[in-house]
Amino acid sequence: MDRRNLFRAAVVGTGSVAFGFTMTRPSFADPAQTGPGPYGALQPADANGVMLPQGFTSRVVARSSQTVPGTSYTWHGAPDGGACFADGNGWIYVSNAELSTGGGAGALRFDASANVVDAYRILNGTRTNCAGGATPWNTWLSCEEVDRGYVYETDPFGETAASQRPAMGRFKHEAAACDPDLEVIYLTEDVSDGAFYRFVPTTWGNLASGQLQVLTETGGTLAWANVPDPDGSPTATRNQVANTKRFNGGEGCHYANGVCFFTTKGDNRVWAYDTVANTIALAYDDNLTSNPPLTGVDNITGSPASGDLFVAEDGGNLEICIITPDDVVAPFLRLSGHGSSEITGPALNPAGNRLYFSSQRGTSGSTSGGMTFEVTGPFRSA
Template identity: 80%
Template sequence: MQRRNVMRAAVAGAGSVALGFTMTRPSFAYPALPGPSPYGALQASDARGIRLPAGFTSRIVARSSQTVAGTSYTWHGAPDGGACFADGDGWIYVSNSEVSSGGGAGALRFDAGGTVVDAYRILDGTRTNCAGGATPWDTWLSCEEVDRGYVYETDPHGEDAAVRRDAMGRFKHEAAAADADHGVLYLTEDVSDGAFYRFRPTTWGDLATGTLEVLTETGGALAWAAVPDPDGSPTATRNQVANAKRFNGGEGCHYTDGICFFTTKGDNKVWAYDADANTLATVYDDNVSGAPLTGVDNITGANGSGDLYVAEDGGDMEICIITPDDVVAPFLRVTGQSASEITGPAFNPAGDRLYFSSQRGTSGSSSGGITYEVTGPFRGA
């Protein structure tokens, strides 16, 4: 038996679920193991200190504390979670600011050729805005990573005022992912004994009211239970429901084709919740020889190929790819910035440009963040 099949059998025997899908869905049969990247080996560092596969190039599109070229907007400190939205012939990249005072989020507007034509603020007066998620109705959910933090719904175009969504619960929010197939939004919680939540709006597309639920496990069976008091006081939301399933430091969250992929940094795992089958699987665990991915954090996906891209908080300052045929490998590496972390990976609508930030850049300070763009022959673009 090949080593990968041995590993799969071991994981299935430990209680995880190995999932098989048709070609219209990601065909992961977990766990992913180290192997050669479909893009080949990383090349030498470019002029910006980025190691990329052959055929890919990088550029800097914004720097914290500096005015974005061609605009009057000063790019925010500690850029974190991000997403892209279509904007006519161009697109918008939004980015949170994970600073404790001021927080909020900003945006970069690109024209059809990829030139930055505007930059502006879309959220102010919040705290430690870490990750979040895009909605199908083209808003950005910015999440506060503080005790009893809120979710704010923002307009990437900067036209409508941000709205605090109290019904989505008060806890140490990390990321959100919208599941239009089942009419829910998944939420991660960044504490060592955190929970995994879903929010079911009363009306899909309107987050003003709805039910916050937490994933539970009893005798190996998964279920969802309503959180009695989403306000989280005096009892934290994760402690209000018996048998709430615990996750060690919930981080990034990405939904596609029936599967919600999310990460936990405390144990360096990538998980897959199958919403149709109501099952949970371990996509990746760094407890394998030669594992390239550690400090798992933000996660996104390439729609055309089914590839997942996972950013590292620490580790080797890499974004790693996890392919549908269960290979995990470095896609890029940021050099000379060991006191930083990679945040906010997101593809433009065409899928041929990847955005991300080095949160603290070369200085190791939140005022030194750098936001990059990588262009090249991405699979499926």
């Protein structure tokens, strides 16, 4: 989604942001407004408790604490952030485990007909693996959401051991998004006075070394500043640089065509950072639309084909909402009977015709009751 310019500056909190931007597709004139979604109204819940638009269907592909059908692998508890990777004629869906002990990440392998043909572990011995991000070189960055947590680079194919990446900083990590154009990785921090970071690898494709930077704002001008001590001790990374721009509970992160979208749960916003113009805008704010359908913003992903964003809720009425390029926000799906859970890990398969996500605690409200879903249907391509 190619934002060409940002305009109509306005003050929000302590910093200035732009409240609109235009695109090569229909233009964003303001933050997204409540309206009818491109797929129509949600239908009554199906047998899996999923309310979907007409023409879409769901299935459960894995359940926490149970053996994945057709494999010998027990699916992990508290499934969280996820992503899809091409695998020959099929694909792989990876999923984090947001457990304080026994965290890590697992993977489901699908064949060309979308049958699950394998399931396996790709990361062990870590804590509270919340979100993360896929890299262009087909690895999964699994992020620890704990104080002075690490980023781990993992192999979705299960062939190479995971590597700890301390150069990417030790803080309460949430999500990561790779920018292959500027060759940097954006990182969110899940605390109420969190920062927005980027990691500049010494060599693109190798995350063993590089420079962690933090976004600052002085007099309305944004800049990136080096973090002196990425280890974050004794001073937290977010408190080392003057004029660090603060964000209230950083969550999901997604990059597309010069824009890094990220969410903040403390104020229910979706931000759009224009990486070329070095400006920031609000793509969504629940205080700036009537009857906002999207609350408890969390994980985010996007469709390269249509430019649509899919934002999962941690709270609200447990929906994945769509934000379209023509500035409409609307429910895409809703879970029924999952009131003590949250929706996590939305990811489209490489063909863009299947959406994966999890209910982290399922209908039981327990981390051992997680459910991972697949939704199939006529996803739009433009």
